[in-house]
Amino acid sequence: MTYVKAEHNVKLSRNVEGIAPSGIRRFFDLASSMDNIISLGVGEPDYTTPWNVREASIHSLERGLTSYTANAGLMELREEISRYMEERFQTTYDPADEIIVTVGASEGLDIALRAVVDPGDEVLVVEPCFVSYAPLVSLTGGVPVPVPTSMENNFQVSVEAIRERLTPDTKAIMLSFPNNPTGAVMGKAELEEIAALVKEHDLVVFSDEIYAELSYDEEHVSTAALEGMWDRTVLISGFSKSFAMTGWRVGYVCAPAPYAKAMLKIHQYAMMCASTMAQYAALEAMKNGRQEMEEMIVSYRQRRNYFVESLREAGLECHSPGGAFYAFPSIRATGMTSEEFAEKLLIEQRVAVVPGHVFGAGGEGHVRCSYAASMSQLEEAVDRIAAFVKNVRN
Amino acid sequence: MTDKERELLLLIEKEGRMASDKLAKMLELPINEVRDMLSDLEEQKVILGYSAIIDWTKAVGTEMVTAMIDVKVTPQRGRGFDEVAERIYRFKEVKACYLMSGTYDLSVMIEGRTMSEIANFVSEKLSTLESVISTTTHFRLKQYKHDGIIFVDDDEDDHRMVVSP
Numbered sequence: 251m252t253y254v255k256a257e258h259n260v261k262l263s264r265n266v267e268g269i270a271p272s273g274i275r276r277f278f279d280l281a282s283s284m285d286n287i288i289s290l291g292v293g294e295p296d297y298t299t300p301w302n303v304r305e306a307s308i309h310s311l312e313r314g315l316t317s318y319t320a321n322a323g324l325m326e327l328r329e330e331i332s333r334y335m336e337e338r339f340q341t342t343y344d345p346a347d348e349i350i351v352t353v354g355a356s357e358g359l360d361i362a363l364r365a366v367v368d369p370g371d372e373v374l375v376v377e378p379c380f381v382s383y384a385p386l387v388s389l390t391g392g393v394p395v396p397v398p399t400s401m402e403n404n405f406q407v408s409v410e411a412i413r414e415r416l417t418p419d420t421k422a423i424m425l426s427f428p429n430n431p432t433g434a435v436m437g438k439a440e441l442e443e444i445a446a447l448v449k450e451h452d453l454v455v456f457s458d459e460i461y462a463e464l465s466y467d468e469e470h471v472s473t474a475a476l477e478g479m480w481d482r483t484v485l486i487s488g489f490s491k492s493f494a495m496t497g498w499r500v501g502y503v504c505a506p507a508p509y510a511k512a513m514l515k516i517h518q519y520a521m522m523c524a525s526t527m528a529q530y531a532a533l534e535a536m537k538n539g540r541q542e543m544e545e546m547i548v549s550y551r552q553r554r555n556y557f558v559e560s561l562r563e564a565g566l567e568c569h570s571p572g573g574a575f576y577a578f579p580s581i582r583a584t585g586m587t588s589e590e591f592a593e594k595l596l597i598e599q600r601v602a603v604v605p606g607h608v609f610g611a612g613g614e615g616h617v618r619c620s621y622a623a624s625m626s627q628l629e630e631a632v633d634r635i636a637a638f639v640k641n642v643r644n
Numbered sequence: 645m646t647d648k649e650r651e652l653l654l655l656i657e658k659e660g661r662m663a664s665d666k667l668a669k670m671l672e673l674p675i676n677e678v679r680d681m682l683s684d685l686e687e688q689k690v691i692l693g694y695s696a697i698i699d700w701t702k703a704v705g706t707e708m709v710t711a712m713i714d715v716k717v718t719p720q721r722g723r724g725f726d727e728v729a730e731r732i733y734r735f736k737e738v739k740a741c742y743l744m745s746g747t748y749d750l751s752v753m754i755e756g757r758t759m760s761e762i763a764n765f766v767s768e769k770l771s772t773l774e775s776v777i778s779t780t781t782h783f784r785l786k787q788y789k790h791d792g793i794i795f796v797d798d799d800e801d802d803h804r805m806v807v808s809p
Contacts, residue, residue, distance in 0.1 A: 278807040291807035381809045430809075552655070552670035559669045602806055625659070629666070 269385045273608030277592065281602040288631045290619040291602040293430060295575070297494035299531070300542045306534030307498075307527045315526060321518040322510075323351025323502070324529045330536035331502055339462065339472040341480065343504040350514055351524045351532070355460045355488035355501035357517070360386050362456050362484045362503055365512035367392035371421040373456075376407045377610030378578075380430050380458065384610065387424075395420070398612035401569050401580055405434035405612070409443050422454040425473060428461035431609045431618035432578040433554075433571020438471045445476045455483045460501070461574040463492035463543060466551040468572070474504070481506050484513075491574075492543050493535040498528040550575050550622065557621040557628050564636035565643070575622040578606065582615045584642045592617050598641075599634040648673065652681055653690070658792075660694040697793050710739070710755050710784040711762050714748040715770065716777040725749060728775040737765050748780070759783065 281287060298304075322328060328345035336342050343349050352358040359382060367373060369391030375383045377396045384394035395415050399405045412423065425444070427436040436444075448455055457473040474483040488501025503513055523529075535543075558577050561568045566579035581591040588605035595601050595617075606613030621628060648671055655670065656662055664682070668675040685691045700708050717728045725743050732752055733741040740753035752770070756762040762781070771779050787795050 272809065274807060274809050278805065281806040287806065289804075289806045292804050293808045294804055296802065296804070548651070548654075552651075555672050556666060556669040604807060625662075625666070 265389060265391065269388055272381050274381060274604060277596075277602070277604060277608075280593070281596060284596070284600065287596065287600040287602050288623070288627050288634070289602040290621070290623060290628075290631055291604045292620050292622065294496040294622065295491060295494040295546065296622045296624065297546055299493065299495050299498070300535070300539055302538055302542075303493065303495065303531045303535045307531035310527050310530035315530060317526065319351075319523045319526050319529055321523050322349065322514055323524055324526075324533065327351055327529050327533045327536065328502075330533060331504070334536055335472075335485075335504060339459075339470065339475055341472050341475040341485070341504075344507070347507045348504060348510050350503050350510055350517055351529060352488070352501045352503055352517065353521055353524050354490060354499040355458065355486050356382060356499075357521060357524075358486040358488065358501045358503040359383065359456070359458065360389075361513040361516045361520075362486055362505070362509075363387055363392070364390050364516050365509060366422055366454050366456075366484070368421075370419060372417060372419045374412060374415055374420060374423040374453075375610070376423070376425055378405070378429075378431050378606060378613035378616075379424070379426050379610055381608060381610075383424050383426075383458075392421075393419070396611035397423075398610075399432070399434070400612050401567070401578075401616070404569050405429060405432035405578070406436050406440055407444065409447050412444065412447055416451055420451065420453060422456060423448065424456045424458070426458040426460075428465055428470070428571075428573025430461065430574050431576050431604065431606065431613070432569075432616075433574045433576045434569075435465055435468070435470070435572035437468060438476070441471055441473060442476055445473070445479050448482065449478055453482070455479065456486065457483055458486045460487050460491050462487060464547060464550060464575060465573040466547070466554060470573070484509055489532050489535055492547075493532075493539050494546065495528075495531065495535065498525070498531055500524055500528045500532040553621045553623075553625065553628060556625070557619070557632065560628075560632040561619070561635065564632060565639045566635070575620055577619045577621060578616045579619065580616055584639060586642070588614055588617050594642075595635065595638050599638045601631050601634050601638075649681060649685065652678065653685070656682075656691070656694075660696075697791055699787070699795055701787070708755050708757060709759050709762055710753065711766075712782045712784065713752040713754060713766060713770065714780040714782075715750040715752055716748045716779075717750060717773075717775045718777060719749075720775065728773065731773055731775075732770065735765070735769060737762075 328349045331349050332343050332345040363386050367390040371392045372395050373387045373392050374397050375394045377398055387394040397411050397415055399407050455473055462470040474480050474485050484505040486503050489495040558568050561577055561579050568577055568579040571577055584591055588607050592603050592605040603617040603619045606616035664675055664678050668678045700706055719725050720727050737754050738752055739755045742751045744751050754762050766779055766781055
């Protein structure tokens with residue numbers, strides 16, 4: 251079968267053409283072409299969704315619950331999310347008009363940005379970060395302004411770094427702690443400093459808290475729970491990471507009603523509603539999934555401890571990641587760029603990691619290693635990384 | 645029991661072979677402390693042994709027959725069920741023995757090479773005990789899950805893409 255390929259009269263939006271494809275793609279292609287690799291390049295849990303959650307979704311299909319739900323999602327699910335946010339993070343949202351169930355946190359990010367950002371508005375993006383923030387800002391016509399963090403500050407964002415980049419056009423700031431790819435967390439005291447600046451300059455905060463539960467050394471503090479921050483925060487979260495539900499695509503946004511109302515406009519026209527069977531799964535996760543989640547969290551913490559310590563023994567400098575499931579070691583001692591390091595490691599030792607520069611400013615000189623892999627894989631990967639580093643240095 | 649001891653036990657309950665240096669890193673403890681902790685727990689008989697979970701149906705030529713036997717007994721004055729339970733669990737054929745609530749008293753798991761071997765054990769050793777009132781023998785047909793390990797499943801396969809954001 252030969253397929254017709256478009257060559258003429260292709261008319262694309264300049265905006266979209268201006269967006270670079272994700273830097274992760276090249277690595278994906280290279281790693282996919284090779285056999286017997288150990289992948290630490292995966293941005294998702296190594297667990298299958300807990301059975302009770304899968305079973306609840308099967309049951310919803312058996313009962314024929316296959317129609318649309320309300321645009322904002324099943325009321326019962328929104329009520330559970332509301333209860334959960336209050337219990338876990340001491341922040342209250344009215345399920346009637348302050349919570350929207352989205353197609354993953356990814357859609358949540360998109361509608362949050364589109365609801366707030368006008369063309370020309372600047373959005374500060376704390377980097378390194380998840381690959382979609384800056385492109386999504388650009389799609390709104392806004393201007394993403396990177397605010398770099400570094401290992402010297404444990405990848406926490408400083409007030410000075412933000413202040414230096416403020417202009418009269420700055421409208422909002424994107425925070426994501428615990429962070430992908432660095433694993434960094436921000437405690438209450440550090441966040442309060444940022445909050446003071448945010449209030450002083452009347453900014454909106456987009457807070458991606460998808461990894462909130464995966465906080466190992468101290469309790470996660472939600473930006474929205476800080477004094478005076480609730481009404482200027484759009485909180486984005488979801489079920490993917492903590493409940494091992496990536497493929498279901500269920501997330502949620504929580505925000506004061508005027509923001510939620512604006513986001514719901516976009517969501518209802520672009521998406522209608524999140525998948526019904528996935529919403530029933532999420533409902534079960536909220537009601538009966540916490541214990542299994544806690545067991546997964548204990549295991550991530552143990553693997554983090556093992557993996558970070560082993561990377562240091564292998565000769566890579568590594569800050570202590572307080573959350574998520576990533577280590578972000580420095581590879582500067584090898585004299586290579588993060589791209590060279592990742593590519594050579596993959597080809598010579600068959601271990602896949604992601605070069606840090608794809609996650610934005612401050613990422614160069616590091617690689618992201620996910621420790622959401624089995625202990626035996628981690629052990630083997632660490633041996634191979636150690637051999638690689640030793641080889642490079644000799 | 646400290647939190648760290650509990651965490652250690654949960655880890656080796658799943659993976660009994662895990663080396664002390666690995667455990668030490670996972671628990672953020674010095675390796676000597678982990679070794680001491682393990683030997684203390686062994687001494688206190690909290691840890692009774694380390695064993696493998698084996699699917700004998702795949703070990704050709706060594707397939708075993710397993711039966712679960714519901715045993716009704718007469719408890720003895722002053723000793724309750726313990727004495728008769730001991731008479732039973734000391735037989736090496738007995739793999740497990742539990743005191744149960746409900747319609748029978750002891751649940752006894754027996755392993756043998758053949759069904760007749762088990763039948764002999766029940767008729768000659770078990771039902772002839774004075775305190776035993778009756779036995780009901782159930783032969784195990786298939787093992788789906790044992791000690792938290794699923795025997796017939798592909799849950800372990802990693803379906804994730806090799807690299808993702």
